[in-house]
Amino acid sequence: MTFKKQVFGFLDMLRFKKLVPNRRAALAAGSPEPLPKSYRVNEQARRLHPGVMEVELTAVRPLCPGMQEFTFRRLDADAFPFFRAGQYAALQGNAGGSLVSRPYSIVSSPRQALAGELTFGVADAGFFSGWLNREARPGDRFRMTEPSGEFHYETLRDHRQIVCIAGGAGITPFVSMARSMAEGDEPYEMLLFYGARTREQLAYREELDALREKGLRVVYVLSDEEVPGFEHGFATAKLLEKYTDIREASFFLCGPQAMYDFLDRELAPYALPRKAVRRDASCCGALPAEEPRVFRLTVHIRDRVFSADAAENETLLASMERAGIPAPSKCRAGGCGYCRSKWLGGEFRIAEGRDGRREADRKFGFVHPCVTYPLSDMEIEVPPAE
Ligand code: FES
Structure with missing residues (x-):
């Protein structure tokens, strides 16, 4: 046994000594071609998860009284990413001076999106959807988040x-x-x-x-x-x-x-x-209130500090948007965590049944501004919007 160990130890030492010359030889035998700037797997990942896309409205058509269909294409002429039928994407635009975003269920099938066309059916109700129905024209440009959401069929969970x-x-x-x-x-x-x-x-x-x-x-x-x-x-x-x-x-x-x-x-x-x-979760909107109290909301985004009026019957997200503060959002229903922000001070309440925070986030003081209403002056730290 001792003899064998010594032999193996000797061989290991030889291998160790040859490490550097072997590596040099392998490098010398390698291709002189420079490494590719990007790899197929990364390109594929970018196609599947482009984050936020620049899009152009290409067509508007009426569907029924009070509802129109809006068709978009990507400005980079790429296909829209694959998604599951039933999912949504959030559309971001500048409506009447406010930077606003709303999630809309996708009407196109995944195949149609892969062919370069994505449509929403939008009812003329609410601030941004109303503005879209009245003001948006083909040629207008918007930003759109990649498709998201849990509202889709799942073979393992659902009946046929x-x-x-x-x-x-x-x-x-x-x-x-x-x-x-x-x-x-x-x-x-x-x-x-x-x-x-x-x-x-x-x-x-x-x-x-x-x-x-x-x-x-x-x-x-x-x-x-x-x-x-x-x-x-x-x-x-x-x-x-x-x-x-x-x-x-x-x-x-x-x-x-x-x-x-x-x-x-x-x-x-x-x-x-x-x-x-x-x-399918709907957006958390303004609550009816006769004379809502208005508080001061202080918002930190990286090294910038913003201030906004925040009415007690409006979500913190809506108050930020009204003040032109670039806050991120997707589902606006408390579920996706995209707007997750650090709570720094003040009293608040969360819309009933909408608290989608992880247990750790509750414990360590994070909130989802899309479903959070102020009860006093507040201070939060918001991640930068993409
Ligand atoms: S936007 Fe999805 S949790 Fe706030």
Whole structure:
């Protein structure tokens, strides 16, 4: 045993002595070509995750009263990155002197985005969406974040049968999901309940009807008119049962909060597991208030210090945008963490059910300004926007 160890030790020493000459020989035998400036794997990663893209509005078309479709292309003429049908991207623009951003569900299918075109359906409601509907013209330029979000089908989690329930402008992610299924890129069977007040207010109806041939089942539910071939009223559990087995489906809901509350009540008797019902999160907006108190918000971004008025019924993010402070945002619903900021002082409250912070962030004093409302003067440190 001792003898063997000595032999191996001797060989190791020889190898060690040859390390440098071997390395020199390998370097001398190497290609004299300079190393590439970028590698394919990095280029691929940049294509998949471009961060923020410069885009141009190429077309606007009406969908139904109070809602238009906006089509964009990238200024660098590249394709939009791949995404999962149902996800959103945030559009950033300068509306009336304020730098504002809003997330919109993508209407295009992933294939259409890869072909260089990305569309949103935008209802004429709220500050930025209203401005888009009234003021935006083809040729206008914006910035757009890469697609994000958890609102998409997941084979391991979801039933093969998915039931999508849309209220009004909430139809947009489902158009993408239906297109993607029709293009053979998703394995689910899709049953869509689309609620609106009247037939006139159904967006994308022609296209949805055409997709029936590719397997889409669509049920229109009109609350304000009775029309043969359309359901009347709301998407009650009784109506859902008429078309599907509720316990054997995964639900995707997109619409106003009142629709979510209504469906919570309708589905409660079935005691579905949490994972069976997914809601698309809406932005956290201004709260009704008669005479809201206004506080002072001090914002640090790197070595710059800004100051803004912050009303108690508006999120810190909205106050920063109003003051022209370049604060980052994506989902505006507390979930993505993109606006995560360090709390430095002051009292605040977080919108109910919107606290998407990690436990460590709660403990070490971070907030998501998109869902945080001030209760006193406040001071925060915000990451620089891209
Ligand atoms: S923008 Fe997503 S958490 Fe604030």
